[in-house]
Structures are given as C-alpha cells and as structure tokens.
Amino acid sequence: MPSSHVLAVDLGGTKSAWAVVDASGSIIERGREPAWRDYKGAAARVAGLAGGAAGVGVIVPGIYDTESGRAWAPNLWGMDEVPLRAELEDRLGRAITIDSDRSGYVLGEQWLGAARGLRDVVFVAIGTGIGAGILAGGRLIRGAHGIAGAVGWSALTCEWKDSYARTGCWESESAGPALERGAALDQAAEYTAMGVANLISTLNPAMVVLGGGVLQSEFPWTEEIRCRAARWAQPLAFARTRIERTTLGADAGLFGAARLALLACGIHTESEGIDVG
Template identity: 40%
Template sequence: MAVIAFDLGGTKLATALFSDTGDVLLNETIQLQQRKGTEVGALIVQQVKHFREEALKFETTIHAFSICIPGIAYAKTGHVWAPNIPGWEKYPLRKELEGALSDSNVAIYIDSDRACYILAEVWKGSARGCSDAIFLNVGTGIGAGILSGGQVLRGNGDIAGAIGWMSLQHPFDNKYSACGCFEYNASGAGLVRVAKDFMKEKKFSKSPLYKSAEDDITAKNIFDGYNENDQLSIMVINNA
C-alpha cells in the first residue's frame, strides 16, 4: 500500500509517493508560477491523476491522499484558507479532490502545514518519542506546529501555530493586515518585501541589490549579500 502526499506552499507544489513505511518512492516539485484560485486547484488535480498513473509502475495500491495547506484547513467544511495564494479564501478543496477521485474509495486528508510538519517529525524526524515539541517553519510564510501532551494543538478556529500573525511591533501598521507582522518582516517573502521598502527609501544605495530588477530579488540574494557584508542586506536580516 502507498499514499500520495502534497505539500502546497506559497510558491510551489511538492508531491511524493510514499510507501506505508515512509519511504519515498517518487517525488516531484512544480512552481506555482503566479497561479491563483482554481488554477492552483487544477494543478493539484493534475498531479493527483499523474501520480496515480505513476503508482502503477510500483505495483502498489493507493489507499490515501493527503495535502498540507499553508494556512487553515477547516475540517468540518473541507474548505481551506491560504493567505499567500490569491483566491484561496474558503476554497472548496475537499469537494474538488472528491470530484477528481469519484471513481475511488481512497481516503482524503487535508490539514495545515503546521500540523503536518510536527506529525512528520514525530513519526520519522527529530521529535520521535516526544510528547511535547514545536516545529518552526520559515518559508514564504511562518508557522509553528505544536505538539502538547502527544496531541497536535489546533486552537480556536484551527489557527493555533499561525505565528506569522504575532504582533511584534507597535503601533499596528496596516501593511501587516495581509500576512501579519512577524511574517511581513521575517519570512522568505517578507525579507524581499522589507528590502524593497528600504530601497524605496534609498537606504544604502550602493548595495548590489539595486542592480537587480525589483521582481528578481530573492531571499537568497539577501542572505548572499549578508555573507558578503552588504549593508542593505544586513539591515534587512537584522530587522527580521
């Protein structure tokens, strides 16, 4: 038996075929490339069909699909909210997946990436044997998977661990409304946002970052600049 798992981020969709012992049989990553709304849903369905076909080569039976969402998965409705994916406010993901699997009795599991990360660490990673642990993820966004007393802490509205929304600066600035203060400043996408903010103010105008087109600046550029003692990059990292 095997499962197909999807890790949806703000910029990419990673898909893997796992054996029931957790071994990776096949994996693939696709960039979202500015896809939004139903376009992202269609990409997931496309990968569902593709990996079902690929699984036949391993002569294994698929008994479950799982997908982790960079936001909130509402268990009662099957809807999801992912702030870094335009058009994914109360998106009916479960209904879409059920439509793609209408010929199958395969189970479907949808959860937040925070919950999935900590569950994976408990099963196969550094948190094996632990009843209390925290997994901190910093990518396009920022989130924490929290294990307490052997159970994933979900909180009111399934939003526990969405630490990107922590209010770290006062007074509140409206620019934090879309993704939260912590995430605005310290996530991968946040570092780029802050760098662009500083560049608009002409901070450290001799920085190599000014030589890049605005849309070409990445978090990697900023970390590389930090290591090369670029003062603008240092300011961005210190701000985070």
C-alpha cells in the same frame, strides 16, 4: 502501486511537491513543480498522481478547517476560502486527508526527524509565510476552526503598519517576502526570537524545531534564535527546551502528509501514539 503506499502532496506557496511513501517513511517516487495557483487545477493534478495509492494526504499553506473542508491560503489562492476537500473528493471519488502545512511539518519531524518520539513539540516554519505546528501531550493542536498555530499574526510590537493587516506582524517582518524587500536580517532574527520565546513560554515544549525556506539559508538562524530567545522566554521553560534545526528540511511537510494518509488508512507507522483528531 502497492496498497501500503500513499501519495503525499505539499501545496506550497512557491512550489508543489509530491511523493509516494511507504509505512517506513521510504520515498518510492517523488516530484516537484511550480506552485499550482488554481485550486481546481491543483485538485486535478493530485487526482492524476493518486493512481492506486492506498490513501492521499495533502497539506496546504494557511488555514484548513477540517469540519468544513475549506482552505484559506492567501499566499497561494488569494483571500477567499476555497472548497478544497469537495473539489479533491469529486476528482478522486473517495475520501482524502487534508491539513495545514504546519500540521504536516510537526507530524513529519516527530515521525522521522529531529523531534522523533517526542510528545510536546513546536515546529516553526518560516518561508513565504510563518506558521507553527504544535503537538501537546501527543495531540495535534488545531483549535476550534483549524487556525491554531497561525503565529505569523503574533503581535510583537505596539507600532502598527498597514502590511500587518494582510499577513500579521511577525510574518510581515521576518518571512521570505520581507527579506526580499530588503528587511534587515538582524531585525528579522530578533522578531523571530521573540516569537519563538512566546511559544516556549506559552506551550512549554520539549523541542522547538526550526524549518522552512528562510531558515535553510546560510545565515546562522538557529544560533541567533537560541541566543536571542533566552532574553525573552520564561527562564525555566527556556532552560528545558531544545531549539533545533529540522533534519528533514523541505521534506518535513511531505512526510507529515504521508503520515496523515497512513494513519487515515489504518497503516501502522513507527512512532505511534499521536492523536491527530
């Protein structure tokens, strides 16, 4: 494998995807497998794929603390944190770049997708869970402990349900599992519009990108959210924010993971000037 190529891995809640990517964003090789439900098994599989890659970038669903190297991914590995970085580095024998999937989504979309070149972007991903990747002034926002963007926990109603204790209000009402249980699309769209409106009012982004498995369905999510969010958002902020569907689709996270690895290796990519911390 050429030294300018990196391995990108998206450890999703329903599938695991990987790709070998170069500095231009071209995918050299790729694969998709059922979700790796054991973190040690996931680490072993990543190590087996790494080969001679210049770097390895991995994104995980849930919370990843860049200081401790521990991941909290309840939709994948249960409610306990796992020492993901230590396990991966032990297997690979070298440093590795890991971040949350929402960070990967926004970095990928800002590099090669709908938000290319923008410095203030929010990527809202709705699939098995709900999260938001945030770029503010060109800086990736993680918060003090890697939890920023866990917007599935947004409180969007004063009516408490026990299901909110595990996944949060927005996620419980609008994510894939809720729709599989028979949640009404109209209600899910309203909750999502409220969540997007809150992000627009709080962060004043140039663009909100909508992605994730749920938003790739035939239901006109983008149009519904644009219409409904207008009622809830700060009007000046809303008027200046574009709401667009991802142009990278399910690959947004892979491109983000690749970009993290390329940046960590010092390999130049287009659309630089982003601070990933």
